[in-house]
Amino acid sequence: MIELSDVRFRWHRDAPLVLDIPAFEVRAGERVFLEGPSGSGKTTLLNILGGVTVPETGRVTVNGVRLGDLSGAGRDRFRADHIGFVFQMFNLIPYLSPMDNVILPCRFSQRRKAAAQQRSESVKNEARRLLRHMNLDANMVAARPASAFSTGQQQRIAVARALIGAPPLVIADEPTSALDHAVRTTFMDLMFEEVTAANAALLFVSHDPSLATRFDRQVTLADINGATA
Amino acid sequence: MTTLAAIINISVCSLINRRLTVFLTVFAIALSVMLLLGVEKVRQDAKLSFANTISGTDLIVGARSGSIQLLLYSVFRIGNATNNITWRSYQTIAARKDVKWTIPISLGDSHRGFRVMGTSEAYFKHYSYGQNRQLRFRDGKPFEDVFETVLGAEVARNLGYRIGDKIVIAHGLGTAGFAKHDDKPFTVSGILEPTGTPVDRTVHVSVEGITAIHVDWKGGSRVPGMSMDAEAVRKMDLTPRSITAFMVGLNSRLSAFRALREINNFRREPLLAILPGVALQELWGLMGTAEAALGAVAILVVAGGLLGMLTMMLASLNERRREMAILRAIGAQPIHIGAMFLIEALFITALGCLLGLALLYSAMIILQPVVETQLGLFIPIDMPRLREWLILGLVLASGALASTIPALLAYRRSLADGMTVRI
Ligand SMILES: Nc1ncnc2c1ncn2[C@@H]1O[C@H](COP(=O)(O)OP(=O)(O)O)[C@@H](O)[C@H]1O
Ligand SMILES: [Mg+2]
Numbered sequence: 001m002i003e004l005s006d007v008r009f010r011w012h013r014d015a016p017l018v019l020d021i022p023a024f025e026v027r028a029g030e031r032v033f034l035e036g037p038s039g040s041g042k043t044t045l046l047n048i049l050g051g052v053t054v055p056e057t058g059r060v061t062v063n064g065v066r067l068g069d070l071s072g073a074g075r076d077r078f079r080a081d082h083i084g085f086v087f088q089m090f091n092l093i094p095y096l097s098p099m100d101n102v103i104l105p106c107r108f109s110q111r112r113k114a115a116a117q118q119r120s121e122s123v124k125n126e127a128r129r130l131l132r133h134m135n136l137d138a139n140m141v142a143a144r145p146a147s148a149f150s151t152g153q154q155q156r157i158a159v160a161r162a163l164i165g166a167p168p169l170v171i172a173d174e175p176t177s178a179l180d181h182a183v184r185t186t187f188m189d190l191m192f193e194e195v196t197a198a199n200a201a202l203l204f205v206s207h208d209p210s211l212a213t214r215f216d217r218q219v220t221l222a223d224i225n226g227a228t229a
Numbered sequence: 230m231t232t233l234a235a236i237i238n239i240s241v242c243s244l245i246n247r248r249l250t251v252f253l254t255v256f257a258i259a260l261s262v263m264l265l266l267g268v269e270k271v272r273q274d275a276k277l278s279f280a281n282t283i284s285g286t287d288l289i290v291g292a293r294s295g296s297i298q299l300l301l302y303s304v305f306r307i308g309n310a311t312n313n314i315t316w317r318s319y320q321t322i323a324a325r326k327d328v329k330w331t332i333p334i335s336l337g338d339s340h341r342g343f344r345v346m347g348t349s350e351a352y353f354k355h356y357s358y359g360q361n362r363q364l365r366f367r368d369g370k371p372f373e374d375v376f377e378t379v380l381g382a383e384v385a386r387n388l389g390y391r392i393g394d395k396i397v398i399a400h401g402l403g404t405a406g407f408a409k410h411d412d413k414p415f416t417v418s419g420i421l422e423p424t425g426t427p428v429d430r431t432v433h434v435s436v437e438g439i440t441a442i443h444v445d446w447k448g449g450s451r452v453p454g455m456s457m458d459a460e461a462v463r464k465m466d467l468t469p470r471s472i473t474a475f476m477v478g479l480n481s482r483l484s485a486f487r488a489l490r491e492i493n494n495f496r497r498e499p500l501l502a503i504l505p506g507v508a509l510q511e512l513w514g515l516m517g518t519a520e521a522a523l524g525a526v527a528i529l530v531v532a533g534g535l536l537g538m539l540t541m542m543l544a545s546l547n548e549r550r551r552e553m554a555i556l557r558a559i560g561a562q563p564i565h566i567g568a569m570f571l572i573e574a575l576f577i578t579a580l581g582c583l584l585g586l587a588l589l590y591s592a593m594i595i596l597q598p599v600v601e602t603q604l605g606l607f608i609p610i611d612m613p614r615l616r617e618w619l620i621l622g623l624v625l626a627s628g629a630l631a632s633t634i635p636a637l638l639a640y641r642r643s644l645a646d647g648m649t650v651r652i
Contacts, residue, residue, distance in 0.1 A: 076557075085559075094552075
């Protein structure tokens with residue numbers, strides 16, 4: 001699903017390397033826990049995988065497509081079609097309802113729209129289904145803006161959005177950092193369940209090693225990254 | 230296509246989310262648009278209304294004064310004549326070989342705020358307005374007797390007069406409380422169809438009628454002890470000694486300049502002859518400066534409204550960075566983010582234009598009767614014309630142009646921020 005080779009990245013020409021990754025791979029459907037201290041370059045790596053940031057050298061292949069071969073707009077379209085993202089916080093557009101937030105990727109990607117329709121007849125039905133699976137009340141999610149929901153609820157809504165239209169890859173960047181312990185466990189359970197049900201590969205980034213146990217594989221960034229910032 | 234629809238949808242939701250600031254911005258633009266279109270409308274309609282008031286008249290002749298002044302009081306009933314001209318001079322010119330018809334005009338009296346004009350039957354035969362349209366009677370016929378009157382449509386409508394009603398004419402132009410010629414009432418013999426010109430607001434009587442009501446008057450007051458009833462007056466010679474002005478129709482347009490020259494050099498009395506079209510042009514020239522100043526002010530006010538929008542959008546840029554990053558994560562291109570601001574500006578400006586139009590038409594509906602009664606100008610309420618649409622298009626384009634600044638900033642920022650905002 002993900003293949004990196006000889007990827008190097010730095011913010012400025014004179015700055016030290018942030019990333020220097022000779023090889024890194026995530027297989028289809030694999031759930032990988034990527035660990036590393038704050039500031040070690042995890043988010044930077046995810047931005048490269050999403051095609052938002054372009055490495056200085058090296059090859060990035062996602063779902064069989066070499067991102068380097070795509071234009072900027074092409075990479076944006078590719079991201080819309082193939083990757084669902086969940087971030088630490090501020091995942092949702094505050095004034096849209098959870099429902100509209102979840103539907104959003106289907107408005108930028110025909111592919112995910114078609115997949116959602118195939119799964120549940122309509123995009124709305126699929127959004128409702130995912131939200132229900134993420135333990136969110138179907139009556140509540142359409143009426144109020146996303147900003148009216150708790151942080152834990154918002155993170156679960158974000159997972160539903162990442163999963164709609166069945167992208168083959170879900171990338172989560174410290175999605176539990178803003179959650180307290182009790183909520184965190186529920187969140188991890190629900191997320192795991194749904195990602196598994198969707199058969200998506202999961203690249204989960206965190207600096208909290210205690211979450212690592214349930215993953216297929218645990219990777220420490222320092223082990224794959226030659227650059228020591 | 231769906232991406233664009235999504236961007237538009239998000240823009241609209243975002244605008245609704247910020248509805249108070251957005252509404253104020255829209256309102257400021259609406260007010261400025263109303264002003265701009267209002268100035269343009271008044272300018273056009275005033276011209277049209279003036280230009281439509283007289284047609285087919287080759288010359289207007291009055292006492293020597295300014296040509297614009299003569300045009301204004303003789304045709305538009307605005308202002309007053311400083312001097313009269315003698316009936317004899319009028320007769321001399323009317324008898325010229327190149328003159329086809331003449332219409333005498335005698336002003337100075339009023340009826341309940343409407344001006345009274347002494348004239349002859351020639352008025353109903355030869356006076357034309359708009360595209361060579363003749364006066365037509367809605368009811369009745371021209372005056373035949375000295376004490377008969379023909380009312381303009383607005384006079385009859387406003388005061389509720391019908392054929393056969395008797396009206397009293399006041400001396401001078403005041404509305405009420407003035408000395409009235411109440412011993413000699415006039416009978417309404419005819420009511421004209423509406424014309425959209427000052428004719429509608431005029432009470433017409435014969436020049437003899439004007440003489441008749443003034444026989445026992447001298448200057449501004451009744452001669453003491455001298456009071457004649459209508460019957461006695463009717464038997465007198467009522468040929469006027471003087472009139473205010475007269476209109477001339479020539480046999481051939483080609484002789485207009487010659488006639489003009491000769492009348493202006495009339496020996497017995499200082500006269501002024503004008504070509505109505507030329508005098509109108511002079512009037513436009515006079516109005517041009519005021520027009521330009523008003524137009525410039527209106528344009529500046531629109532620029533102010535658009536600057537308000539620009540300020541609002543730039544201020545929102547920071548608080549919307551997260552929103553922009555989220556959209557990027559979902560797959561929006563930086564150009565979509567820029568487009569969002571463009572769409573937003575178009576939306577606000579378009580709403581401002583629409584609201585401005587609505588305000589303008591409301592104002593016109595409210596002000597139309599006032600302008601008509603106070604200024605004698607008929608402002609028609611019709612659909613915006615091409616020029617007005619062009620102005621609105623220009624405002625919209627300026628709004629779009631102004632928004633390129635925040636759009637470009639948003640584009641660059643979202644390119645730099647990517648999916649995550651570092652705050
Ligand atoms: N836009 C940026 N410009 C310059 N430096 C950046 C930028 N974003 C991140 N960095 C730097 O790159 C390094 C890696 O950051 P990041 O990938 O966010 O780390 P992590 O996600 O592991 O906490 C840090 O030293 C950070 O300061
Ligand atoms: Mg990070």
